[in-house]
Amino acid sequence: MGTVGGNVKDCREMFEGSAAQTRITPFSSTNQIKNPVAYKLVRVAGDGRLVPATDEEIFKVNETDMHTASDACQSVGSLSAQGLPSQLPQLEETSQGLLQSGCVEPYTEQVNSQPEYNEQMLQKVEQDERLAMVHSPHMLSAPDANSQCCNETSMFNEDHVHHEPSLQQPIPFSSDVQNGCNVDQSNTVEPCSNAAASPKETAAPPADAQRPDFSLVRGEICLNNLPIKALQETFKATFGRETTVKDKTWLKRRITTGLTNSCNVPTTNLTIKDKKLVGNQDKANDAPPSSTDNSNGHSNASGHSLTEDFSSEERAAKRVRKPTRRYIEELSENDEKQPVVTSKDQKLSEKSDVRSISVSLGTRVTVTRVVSLAGSEIEVPYVSLVRRSRPRENIMALMECHSSCLEAKASSGESNMLYSEVLKSASGPDQKESATSSSNNEEDVLTEVDQDMETENIDSSGNSSDDNNNIGLPTMQGGGLRRKHHRAWTLSEVTQLVEGVAKYGAGKWSEIKNLSFSSHSYRTPVDLKDKWRNLLLRTNFAQSPSNIMGSLKKHGSMHIPMQLLLQVRELAEKQALVPRNHR
DNA sequence: GTTAGGG
DNA sequence: CCCTAAC
Numbered sequence: 235m236g237t238v239g240g241n242v243k244d245c246r247e248m249f250e251g252s253a254a255q256t257r258i259t260p261f262s263s264t265n266q267i268k269n270p271v272a273y274k275l276v277r278v279a280g281d282g283r284l285v286p287a288t289d290e291e292i293f294k295v296n297e298t299d300m301h302t303a304s305d306a307c308q309s310v311g312s313l314s315a316q317g318l319p320s321q322l323p324q325l326e327e328t329s330q331g332l333l334q335s336g337c338v339e340p341y342t343e344q345v346n347s348q349p350e351y352n353e354q355m356l357q358k359v360e361q362d363e364r365l366a367m368v369h370s371p372h373m374l375s376a377p378d379a380n381s382q383c384c385n386e387t388s389m390f391n392e393d394h395v396h397h398e399p400s401l402q403q404p405i406p407f408s409s410d411v412q413n414g415c416n417v418d419q420s421n422t423v424e425p426c427s428n429a430a431a432s433p434k435e436t437a438a439p440p441a442d443a444q445r446p447d448f449s450l451v452r453g454e455i456c457l458n459n460l461p462i463k464a465l466q467e468t469f470k471a472t473f474g475r476e477t478t479v480k481d482k483t484w485l486k487r488r489i490t491t492g493l494t495n496s497c498n499v500p501t502t503n504l505t506i507k508d509k510k511l512v513g514n515q516d517k518a519n520d521a522p523p524s525s526t527d528n529s530n531g532h533s534n535a536s537g538h539s540l541t542e543d544f545s546s547e548e549r550a551a552k553r554v555r556k557p558t559r560r561y562i563e564e565l566s567e568n569d570e571k572q573p574v575v576t577s578k579d580q581k582l583s584e585k586s587d588v589r590s591i592s593v594s595l596g597t598r599v600t601v602t603r604v605v606s607l608a609g610s611e612i613e614v615p616y617v618s619l620v621r622r623s624r625p626r627e628n629i630m631a632l633m634e635c636h637s638s639c640l641e642a643k644a645s646s647g648e649s650n651m652l653y654s655e656v657l658k659s660a661s662g663p664d665q666k667e668s669a670t671s672s673s674n675n676e677e678d679v680l681t682e683v684d685q686d687m688e689t690e691n692i693d694s695s696g697n698s699s700d701d702n703n704n705i706g707l708p709t710m711q712g713g714g715l716r717r718k719h720h721r722a723w724t725l726s727e728v729t730q731l732v733e734g735v736a737k738y739g740a741g742k743w744s745e746i747k748n749l750s751f752s753s754h755s756y757r758t759p760v761d762l763k764d765k766w767r768n769l770l771l772r773t774n775f776a777q778s779p780s781n782i783m784g785s786l787k788k789h790g791s792m793h794i795p796m797q798l799l800l801q802v803r804e805l806a807e808k809q810a811l812v813p814r815n816h817r
Numbered sequence: 818g819t820t821a822g823g824g
Numbered sequence: 825c826c827c828t829a830a831c
Contacts, residue, residue, distance in 0.1 A: 761825080764825070764826095
C-alpha cells in the first residue's frame, strides 16, 4: 500500500484511507540554501508522526509504484517513485536515516566512484536533468505552482540545481530526521499539484503530513526503469537512428541530452512522448510566456543557474552540428546496418517525435524524418541511398526508367554502360529479375553500346577474361552498404593506362578513359587518375634508394614490370617538365 | 562534367 | 575506391 507512486488523486485517496503511509517527506535543514539536500524515505504514522521507512517498505514502494506510475498525471507518480530507488543507497548507508547535512557532495561523488550505486544515482541524475529541461524556460513559466516549486527547490542547492529538484518530495536532510516535522520549513518548496487544492495547507504540519506532497513532480519522462531495449527504442525515436549501445547510462544520457536540446527550441513542439516520455507540450501551452514573471520573482537566480548549468552540461555532451549530407547518410546508413525488428516506417510512425514522410520518387519511396536543428525543423532523408557517388547515376537512371527496362534507355553511351554495370552488380548473385535483364556480362553491354569502340579494343577481349572473371561483383546481401566492387588492375589495364597517358597526357583522364578504356566500363576517369597516382607512388617508392621494388611490394598488389614503371616515371617526369597549358 | 586531392 | 571542392 503505502506508496508514493500513482497519480496524485490516487495517492491522496490512499493516504486518506490508510493509517500509515510510506512516503517521502521533505525535511528542511537549518540552512537549506547552502546545504546540500538529502532525501529520506519515511512513513507517516497514523498520528502524523514520521517514521523512518523500513527497507521492506522501501522496496515495496520501489517495486509496486515504479511500474504503476505512468500516465494520467503526467507521470506525477512515476517521478516520485523513481526518486525512491536513488534514495535507497543513502538510506541504507545512513544509519536510521541520520544523514549529515552536506551529503550532496559526497553523494554526487558516489555517482562516479561507486559502481554499485551508479545505476541508481545516474538514473536520478538523468531524471533530474530531464526535469530541469522540462522546467527550463517554458516550463518555468507554468502558471501553476509547479514552477515555484521547481524554482524554490533549485534554490536549495544552487550548485546542484539540476541534480536535485526533481524528486517529488525532496527531504532536505537536517540532522534530526526524527523530528522531521519541519514540513513548514520544507515548504519553501511548495506543493505543486497540491497547490491547486490546498495552496497553503502545507504550512500546517499535521494536515500536510496527511497529504502526499507531489508538488515537485510534473510531466516527466522516466527513462530510469526502462529496459535497455526500451531505451534503445527511445534513442531511436529521439535521434532517428538505432543504437547498439547497451549501456543504460549512456543511453539515458544521450536521450536526455537529445530531448533537452529539442525542448529548448521554442518553435519546435518537441514533445517526446512515447510510453515513457511524456510530452510537455500541453503544459507548455498552458504556460504562457508572460507567466514567467511569476516564477521569476522567486527564483530568478536559481532559475538562471538551473538553465545555465544544464545548458553548459549539454554543451559538453552534445554540440549542435549542421549535418552534412554525408553525415546524414551515415546516420541512416547505420540504420541500414542494424537489423530492424519492425519496419522502419512502422517504428517511425509510432514515435510521435519522428515524423515519417513518404515521398515517392518515381517508383522509389524516400522516407524522411524531421530533426530539429538550431531551432528549426528540417527534413532529412531517413533512409540513405544505398549507394554513393557513382551508383547514383544509376539511381537516377532507374528513376527515369521507372522500371526495369534498363538497356532500353539509350542515353549517353557511357552512362549507359555504367548503368548496366551497376545493375549487374546490384543483381549480382541474387540474380534479381529486374536488374539482370539481358546484360549478363559486360561484353553484351559493350556490344550493345560501344560497337564502334570495339575495334579499338582488340586487347579488351584478352582483358575481358580478366575483367569478367571479376564476376565477384559486390553483393549487397548483407543489406549493408558496400563500396564499389574492387577490381584489381590488370597488367594490360595498367599498360593501357600508361599508353593513354603517353598519348593524351596525364590529366586527360576523361579522354583516356573514352579512347583507351572504352572497353572497361568500370574504369572511370577518376579511377584512371587514381591508378596513375598510385603508379607514380610506386615508381617514386622504387626510386627511393633504400627500397627495392620486390621487397616492399605489398602482398596483394600486382607486380608491375620494371619496364612499365620506368615508363611511368618517364612519363611523369615528362609531364612535370611540360607546362600545364601544353599538356 | 572533369580534375585534383584528401580520406 | 570514395568523396568533393574547384574548375
